Amino acid sequence: MSAPRTLVDVSRLPSVTFGHRSLLWWGTLGFALIEGFTLVLMAASYFYLRLNEYEWPPGRTPDPDLLIPTINTVLLLAVVVPMRMADRAAKRFDRAGVIRGLLIALAMTVGVAVLRWWELLALNVRWDAHAYASVAWGGVVLHATLLVVDVFETGTLAALFLSRKAKRKHYPDVSDAADYQYFLSLAWVPLYLIVYWGPRLL
């Protein structure tokens, strides 16, 4: 008979963990890295193409408007607040708090996504006019696709918690969705500065 084994008992380990102790947190971090780096490359392309023109925007293209984009940027940054509420409620396993935070965040993000259309119009040029127009549209649209993903994620989570099907293991998902939202809001700031202020400064 073999010698008795040393056994490492893991049965008492938690099955619901937050932050870097959860798998999805790492997955979210991975996709934020990919998407963030794609935005960095888009910004690099913007500066690279700038070198080809004497004037920026080229020719008689007007500067982009600032009003709507600035309002929308503030709104997008403000989404962090209800997401933070949802995040903290999730860590307390407080269903009502999670729903409240998610619904407010969802409403605000949908608002940002709708305003994004006027943000594109505020560029004052069509994407097919010249390279400046293409890369400015490219930056805003690229971030808009991430915004759509975010609306979907927040909406699905809100529906899950409203439907009462949410289990304990879904609370860390709220926390991870909040982390993604922080990334999305913060990643927009440099893009906003480049696309809407760049033509005035470069």
Add this chain to the structure above:
Amino acid sequence: MARTEAEVSAGLLDAEGRAEMERTWRGRPGFWGWLTTTDHKSVATRYVATAFLFFLLGGLEAAALRLQLARPENGLLDPDQYSQLFTMHGTTMMFLFGVPVQLAMAIYLVPLMVGTRNVAFPRLNAFGYWVYLIGGLLLYSGFALNTGPDAGWFSYVPLSGPQYSPGKRIDVWAQTVTFTEVAALVAAVELIVTIFKQRAPGMSLNRMPLYLWSVLITSFVVLFAMPSVALASLMLAFDRLIGTHFFNPAEGGDPLLWQHLFWFFGHPEVYIMFIPATGFISTIIPVFARRKMFGHTALVLSLVATGFLSFGLWVHHMFTTGLPQLGQSFFTAASLMIAIPSGVQVFCWLATLWAGRPRFDTPLLFVLGFIVLFTLGGITGVMVASVPFDQQAHDTYFVVAHLHYVQIGAFVFPLFAAFYYWFPKITGRMLSETLGKWNFWLFFVGVNVTFFPQHFLGLMGMTRRVYTYLPETGWGPLNLLSSVGAGVIAVSVLLFLANIVRSLRRGAPAGDDPWGSHTLEWGTSSPPPSYNFLHIPVVQGLYALWERTPDSPVAVGMNPRRREILLTTVLDAVPDARYQHPGPSLAPLLAALAVGVTFIGGIFTPWAFVVGPALLFPALLRWFWTQDRHAGPPTPPEEPA
């Protein structure tokens, strides 16, 4: 091993527990099971098989090119067919074989080697395979309909732009690339998280085998390289489809932007194929030299250095585009510098072999072949890193010879070593050693006969991508020799196929560990059960199996009726949490089809970018709302929230 009653009551699973594990982890039966599986072994096996099929297709394309070039003024292929074939060959080998096969091997091996039951995100994993398959089918459907891309595997603008490449050929190329990028990116994320969070207890970073290091670093390289080509291919598609001007110099765009974005991906891509290959080698050499690896820490640091430096070389593909001199000097220095970590690795491998008692089975032969070919390819690499030399050799057969020595030497040979080494684990049967040795020697001779003369052809002035040449050039004899070599390679690959078919039917049974290996995958049966390990092993040293004793500890207490995996801490692999994995699902396939509608439809109408995502949303809802379903017994209810 028989368990005592005391052990069973302490949590060790007996026969009944084993049956319960099997019920929990097995997939659904039949064709439905094939479509819905999320088991990393099933997904990876079909991934490797698909990639290998593309390798064979790419090889047939190469054979056609070599037949055409075998003699001057040959009329076998016309210029258009030739252009499509060399583009298909390059695109297939780089995008449909090279990167996917390395990630697929990792998807099979990593969970077993870290001692867990599946990859971190099993549904995402299945999704990645389907997306890749759709991309490959798109490329070959296009080719079959005479819409195969024809602007080379790096599709330089303006040739590939709307003005010089009307029609849909380049769109097929650009979307194929987008599919393969998505597949590679999701695989990279899964692999990183699997390695960080699912290592068996005790496998702290300093006890992590070199193959896992190589996959970890490769995955990070994928994370930062792939977005570049994904962005570039989208820009190209938009230039062609909706009239943007990213690459159109007449409207302020820049063709060199394409080259920067492409090679910022394209050069690291070489390392995406090469770094895991070094992981194969560092796994195989200690087993066949029968001693521990010399310089483990130096090897890890070399891998990390290679990963970083791989991003500092891309401009050496652009030395003839008129760069500022400072740029040329910087990228020459960076290109030379990467020879340092590569050299460190080669010396560590040689030292291990030198100090060991080598057993010259087929896997080791392929490793030795690698060392020779990689060194030759590396030497010409140092040559073309020098700007004046590169300006002479650029776009000639010298570069063709260099890149094939590097790719075949540093990637295909280690991959074949890996096939021979891990085939017994995957199938439970050994490959024939006799056929294996024929396979190796014919391959080794064939590669040298094919590609060594191409150095001289290049120096004689033969440019790449010409469909024929005049007899007066004097290139005929060396081209004929090169084509004969290609024939030898073809015979060698046929022998490999014959070996697989023969061994699947009547290969010798392998047992759990036919080679006397040291990594954890050899500590379970061959092929491994659906749950990989009955008990999660506890690792006690860098060479997990060599340092294991009969009473080595294992982890107990996981619920066999749930798809539970054990999460451990990133640095020290201390048990930290139990996590329930999702079961099999059709949703990954449905989501991949929706992505397919988006990108393939996008070639024809921008509305596809509305319809595709609209189809994607229900697929994702199904994905996330059916997490708990699996083929086993009903999951015990969880405590209410």
